[in-house]
Amino acid sequence: MEFLHTIIIAIVEGLTEYLPVSSTAHxxxxxxxxxxxxxxFFKMFQVSIQLGAILAVVVAYYKKFFDFSNLKFYYKLIAAVIPALALGYLFNDMIERVLGNQIAISTVLVLGGVVLLFADSWFKNPSTHSEKEISYKNAIIIGFWQCLAMMPGTSRSAASIIGGMTQKLSRKAAAEFSFFLAVPTMCAATGYSLFLKKWGEGSEIKQKGYEMLLANSYNMKVFLLGNVVSFLVALVAIKTFISLLNKYGFRPWGWYRIIVGLVLLVYFYFVS
Structure with missing residues (x-):
């Protein structure tokens, strides 16, 4: 993978990881x-590039993540991430098969966009406006909603934010909890891709992610460059998204998903 391609893909990751548009699809x-x-290597890179985006959330909300006097914050995240860890382990092979089906992913992108068009009208009059008001029950339910994103094209951010809004969270509170929940969720996914999963099942060469990185210096440079770029872009995108979400709601993102999804359906069906 060329450095220019690495930078472009990292920019896409940083821009879309926390937006309700599906970074995996993009x-x-x-x-x-x-x-x-x-x-x-590219399959592993798609997952492990999330590391930079993870660090962006930790830096953007460093006071929250390093406030060790508020242990309930960590306990809620642990409770919320358990469903994704369990179901992700069970359905990992199926998810990988879908990742290669661009028609299916484009279709999910469109369907998710339709849902976002109505999300603001479905969830009105929130009663929870900060993370401290979120109960353990709320956190676990949001965690199950996040599992919908196991279908590539759904968007982890969209699923967990809407999950939060079903629990009477405001758009801002739901978005921020989605950001917080992304940290343990994506740390687990990145760690699995780097240290546990053997890439190349069914082929003669099987390597874990870190073995591919250590195989040559170029792979390591691509990995580091991609994560640095995704970190910087995600840092800007996080704050910008909160502002846009408060001002415009979900409808612009819904229309974006529908238009992009339809264009990609045409492209992959007739051109690719």
Missing amino acids: IGFTGNLLEVKDDN
Whole structure:
């Protein structure tokens, strides 16, 4: 994978990881359009590039993440992430198979956009406006909503934010809790892709993610460059998204998903 391709994909990751538009879908489409070789390294890179975006949340909300006097904050995140860890482990192989089906992902992108068009009208009069007011029951339910994002194209951010709004969280509170929940969720996914999963099942060469990185210096440079760029872009995107969400709601993101999804459906069905 060329450095220019790495930078472009990292920008896409940083922009879309915390927006309700599916970073997985956008990275897959971008890689396809750039004609990046869909090998084991790229598959691993798509997951592990989230590390930079994870660090962006920790830096943006460092007072929250390093407030060790508020242990309930950590306990709520642990409770919320358990459903994703359990179901992600059970359905990992199925998820990987869907990742290669661009038609299916484009379709989910459109359907998710339709849901976002109505999300603001469905969830009115929130009663919870800060993380401290979120109960353990709320956190676990949001965690189950997050599991919907296991279907590529759904968007982890969209699923967990809407899950929060079903629990009477305001848009801002739901978005911020979604950001917080992303940290343990994506840490687990990144750690699994780097240290536990053997990429290349069914082939003669099977390597764990870190083994691919250590195989040559170029792979390591691509990994580091991608995560630095995704970190910087995500840092800006996080704060910008909160402001836009408060001002405009979900409808612009819904229309964006529908338009992009339809364009990609045409592209992959008739052109690709």
